[in-house]
Amino acid sequence: MSTETIVGVIGRPHGVRGEVAVELRTDEPERRFAPGQVLRDEGGTRPFTVQSVRDHSGRLLVRFAEVVNRETAEAVRGTLLIAAVEPEERPLEPEEFYDRQLIGLQVRRADGVVVGTVNSVLHLPSQEVLEVETANGPRLVPFVTALVPHIDLEACCLTVADVAGLLDDLQDVDED
Numbered sequence: 001m002s003t004e005t006i007v008g009v010i011g012r013p014h015g016v017r018g019e020v021a022v023e024l025r026t027d028e029p030e031r032r033f034a035p036g037q038v039l040r041d042e043g044g045t046r047p048f049t050v051q052s053v054r055d056h057s058g059r060l061l062v063r064f065a066e067v068v069n070r071e072t073a074e075a076v077r078g079t080l081l082i083a084a085v086e087p088e089e090r091p092l093e094p095e096e097f098y099d100r101q102l103i104g105l106q107v108r109r110a111d112g113v114v115v116g117t118v119n120s121v122l123h124l125p126s127q128e129v130l131e132v133e134t135a136n137g138p139r140l141v142p143f144v145t146a147l148v149p150h151i152d153l154e155a156c157c158l159t160v161a162d163v164a165g166l167l168d169d170l171q172d173v174d175e176d
Helices: 070-076 170-175
Strands: 003-013 020-024 038-040 047-056 059-064 080-085 106-109 114-123 128-134 137-142 150-152 157-160
Touching: 003 038, 003 070, 106 128, 114 137, 114 157
Parallel strands: 106 157
Antiparallel strands: 003 020, 003 080, 020 059, 038 047, 038 080, 047 059, 106 114, 114 128, 128 137, 150 157
């Protein structure tokens, strides 16, 4: 049984023949937006079959079979695009992860102490951020190697660097 993952958001129309800009939510656009791929909207009711893809000034422009003119393109603007992904499927690059692989992982400090659980992955303009639920409430951890040096999917955990204030309150650090 496949799982679903958000791979993009339909943006503004480009031209009059239904081509649209897509805001990517995947590190694998060549895989998810290959001609012939069928994506769905968030409710799973509307298919979007990729006909063609091209780069235009750093933006991904996509033509979907179901979006035939500018009017239709305007109507689907803002639609989340969902791809069906097999559970055992992994990203092409070994140091990359799908959100679904990270959510639910235990978060440990370098000394092995469990300090929380990954609740979600936020895709911000500058980088991805892990939302970690700790005993002191949610914390945001930039998802960069310097702060998250080790991920072990088999053990269902990841390690976060010991940086003051990252996973604890600064006053708690000062009291130690």
